[in-house]
Amino acid sequence: MLTVLLIYAVSDTGPLTYKSDSQGKEFVQAINDLRAHDGGDHPELTFKGMLDAVSKAKVEPRWGSNMYVFTDATAKDASKENIETLLDYAIAFGLTINFFTTFTSPYKPFETIARETCGLMIKLPNSSELKKLKDVTATSLKGETCMEDGSSSEGRRKRGATTVHPIQVDESVTKLLISVTTRNNNPTITLKDPRARVVTHKKIVLKKGAIYELSFPVAGSWKLLVAASAGKHEVVVKGTSKTNIDFEHFFVMIPTSGRSKVPFPISHPLSGKSRVLSHRYECFIVKYATRRFHMKLHSGYV
Numbered sequence: 001m002l003t004v005l006l007i008y009a010v011s012d013t014g015p016l017t018y019k020s021d022s023q024g025k026e027f028v029q030a031i032n033d034l035r036a037h038d039g040g041d042h043p044e045l046t047f048k049g050m051l052d053a054v055s056k057a058k059v060e061p062r063w064g065s066n067m068y069v070f071t072d073a074t075a076k077d078a079s080k081e082n083i084e085t086l087l088d089y090a091i092a093f094g095l096t097i098n099f100f101t102t103f104t105s106p107y108k109p110f111e112t113i114a115r116e117t118c119g120l121m122i123k124l125p126n127s128s129e130l131k132k133l134k135d136v137t138a139t140s141l142k143g144e145t146c147m148e149d150g151s152s153s154e155g156r157r158k159r160g161a162t163t164v165h166p167i168q169v170d171e172s173v174t175k176l177l178i179s180v181t182t183r184n185n186n187p188t189i190t191l192k193d194p195r196a197r198v199v200t201h202k203k204i205v206l207k208k209g210a211i212y213e214l215s216f217p218v219a220g221s222w223k224l225l226v227a228a229s230a231g232k233h234e235v236v237v238k239g240t241s242k243t244n245i246d247f248e249h250f251f252v253m254i255p256t257s258g259r260s261k262v263p264f265p266i267s268h269p270l271s272g273k274s275r276v277l278s279h280r281y282e283c284f285i286v287k288y289a290t291r292r293f294h295m296k297l298h299s300g301y302v
Contacts, residue, residue, distance in 0.1 A: 003027055013049045016057060043076035047086060047109075050097070054089045061093040067119075069110075072102040078109035090117045096146075100124055100133075104208060106183065111234070118146030120179050120236060123208045132204050136177065136211055147173075147237045165235050167222040169194075175240035178212040180226060180233055187230030194220025209233070 003018070017030050050069065054061055090097060090113075098119040099110045114121040124130050147167070169176060180189050189210045191199040195218070204211040226233055 013045050013052050016053070018058065043074045044071065045077050046071055046073075046075035047077045047079075047082040050086055051082065051089070054086075054093070054095070061095060064094045064096075067095055067097045068100065069097065070100045074103070074107050075109055083109060083112065086113060087116055098122070100130065102126075106232075114236075115234065118236060118238070121181050121234060122179070122206070123181060125207050129206055132206070133211070136204070136213060145239050145241065147176075147239045161228045163226045163228070163233075165224040165226070167224060167237055169217050169219055169222055169239070171219045172241040173219075173239040174216055176212070176214045176217040177238040177240075178214075178224060179209070179236045179238075180211070180224070180230075181209040182226070182233040183231035184208070184229060187233070188227035189230065190225040192223045192225070193218055194222060 003020075017027075046069065050067065053067065086097075089095065095117055096119045097113050097117045098121075099114055100120075100122050101107070101110065102124055104123045104125055111121055113119070120136075122133065147169075167178070178191065180187070182189075185207050187209065191203070191212055193199055199212065199214070202213050202215075204213070224235065226235075
């Protein structure tokens with residue numbers, strides 16, 4: 001497996017640096033050799049950088065890879081076309097795109113990409129908080145399945161003060177990662193296990209959120225409580241399991257003219273045109289009594 005490093009700035013992107021699994025020290029050195037120059041905190045070519053890292057690499061991304069974007073500025077090229085193209089690549093290669101920003105104001109383009117790919121959106125007011133995430137980044141590189149993503153508008157309000165996010169965990173989950181990113185500083189965030197015990201270990205407290213990383217969590221209904229003082233917030237829940245079930249869907253159209261009748265994929269269904277919804281999944285026969293399935297729509301759960 002190759003790891004790709006690409007730098008970007010206000011006016012340009014590149015070069016691409018490639019390192020194999022056996023070149024971990026060389027990759028770290030390549031990062032340490034980076035030097036910031038010019039541009040200040042002005043908007044940068046972030047989307048060009050992300051697109052180049054996927055489309056211009058000498059090999060295609062491995063399915064289910066993670067992309068990590070570190071930036072101190074917004075993007076100058078966050079056009080609708082670039083956002084949709086990046087999401088198309090993310091779907092094609094199963095990419096999870098994570099953002100680590102030192103600016104703390106909301107920025108919808110990055111938040112959209114992170115949400116649609118089940119990535120993390122972490123706001124870091126200083127470098128010391130980044131060091132806290134070393135183990136979390138290492139865990140993500142091993143691969144995880146998105147179990148839940150939501151926002152303050154989707155949780156249940158408790159007594160008009162706290163938003164409650166229910167989290168279902170089954171017996172197959174060996175590692176659970178819960179990320180909360182908040183609008184306001186120093187939020188009050190509480191996680192309770194199925195026995196209503198407050199979880200305090202393996203909690204990383206950030207200025208604008210918190211991250212829990214739990215090994216072999218107890219199966220059952222967990223509750224994540226976010227106080228109203230946190231303001232608007234985003235929640236991502238990921239799990240690692242030996243029996244992950246991978247599932248995806250995409251739209252295809254079948255040609256109505258010409259000799260070829262081979263279906264071809266399209267990013268979005270076209271109004272007034274015939275199309276087919278295709279599903280791809282890998283499934284294992286499991287016997288866990290707590291196994292549950294649900295499909296999440298924009299309007300809620302089904």
